[in-house]
Amino acid sequence: FELETSLRGALERGEFTLFYQPIVCTRDRRVHGMEVLLRWRRPGHGLVAPDDFIPMLEENGLIVAVGEWVIRTACEQAMAWQRAGLAPVPLAVNLSARQFMHRGLIDAIRRTLDETGLAPSMLEFEITETALMQHGRQTLETLAQISNMGIRLSIDDFGTGYSSLAYLKRFPVHKIKIDRAFVRDLESSSEDRAIVAAIMALAGSLQLTVVAEGVETQAQLALLREHGCALAQGYLFAKPDEAGRAAQMLA
Numbered sequence: 001f002e003l004e005t006s007l008r009g010a011l012e013r014g015e016f017t018l019f020y021q022p023i024v025c026t027r028d029r030r031v032h033g034m035e036v037l038l039r040w041r042r043p044g045h046g047l048v049a050p051d052d053f054i055p056m057l058e059e060n061g062l063i064v065a066v067g068e069w070v071i072r073t074a075c076e077q078a079m080a081w082q083r084a085g086l087a088p089v090p091l092a093v094n095l096s097a098r099q100f101m102h103r104g105l106i107d108a109i110r111r112t113l114d115e116t117g118l119a120p121s122m123l124e125f126e127i128t129e130t131a132l133m134q135h136g137r138q139t140l141e142t143l144a145q146i147s148n149m150g151i152r153l154s155i156d157d158f159g160t161g162y163s164s165l166a167y168l169k170r171f172p173v174h175k176i177k178i179d180r181a182f183v184r185d186l187e188s189s190s191e192d193r194a195i196v197a198a199i200m201a202l203a204g205s206l207q208l209t210v211v212a213e214g215v216e217t218q219a220q221l222a223l224l225r226e227h228g229c230a231l232a233q234g235y236l237f238a239k240p241d242e243a244g245r246a247a248q249m250l251a
């Protein structure tokens, strides 16, 4: 109850902030993009991670307003980095199931791109496998609208949910992000290596780019590279950080 009360006014009080984590090329470690990660500076509690408040935002519907703020702030940040002369890389924004199903989403995205002037190719969305599979036809329509705008889509936490291969083929998605649960024990677990190999084969035949999440060691990186995984993200390269420090990785 106390959490919900303080969460209700957090947007108006300017307590949300965005962190950025680079997504790098596994071969040369060049920054290929940035994932945008929401944080809440809750007075008296420090920095709160999304897992501790996004479920509540989803329940009370505030996720729509907060989500629109995230998209707008990310687009403004991307434009600010471009104006500062930094190499333009796409920013990947997470969308929850409820945002994804919200009728106003497409208009909000279009308006934000118009008003900030960001090219659609510089924005991406990540949607979890579970959220994607929840709703059949409307999901396909929304994905098509986003894709037709020129915005690329990633399936987040791939491998942890239930996903129909038939849908995967029909959805206009461009990337899959291997959940970090399969990356963590890559060195010791032949099962996890087999899963990664299977995901790579699937992605190859569907022409999807693969991003490995949660890469923390050189050995994991080497294995992923051998498996043909093009992109990676994790503490080995950089932790999520505020815009100022994240920008240093673009410089």
Ligand code: G
Pocket: 036, 037, 038, 049, 050, 051, 054, 067, 070, 094, 095, 096, 156, 240
């Ligand atoms: O850093 P990490 O604790 O940031 O993120 C935890 C989870 O919260 C991630 O799985 C991510 O998908 C989700 N998340 C982070 N930022 C956002 C956001 O802006 N919107 C939504 N819907 N989910 C987010």
Ligand code: G
Pocket: 190, 191, 193, 194, 197, 223, 226, 227
């Ligand atoms: O280590 P193990 O053979 O149990 O791994 C399971 C699967 O993962 C195998 O089918 C193999 O092709 C693949 N694999 C495991 N390690 C590597 C590796 O270092 N390089 C490549 N290319 N494939 C590997």
Ligand code: G
Pocket: 021, 037, 094, 126, 156, 157, 180, 213, 214, 215, 216, 233, 234, 235, 236, 240
């Ligand atoms: O959207 P998604 O669930 O993929 O969000 C990424 C989450 O993973 C964020 O909470 C982020 O802070 C976290 N994360 C990013 N890199 C690493 C890593 O190398 N190790 C671990 N344990 N978590 C990571």
Ligand code: MN
Pocket: 035, 094, 126, 156
């Ligand atoms: Mn994500």
Ligand code: NA
Pocket: 156, 157, 158, 177, 179, 180, 213
């Ligand atoms: Na993930």
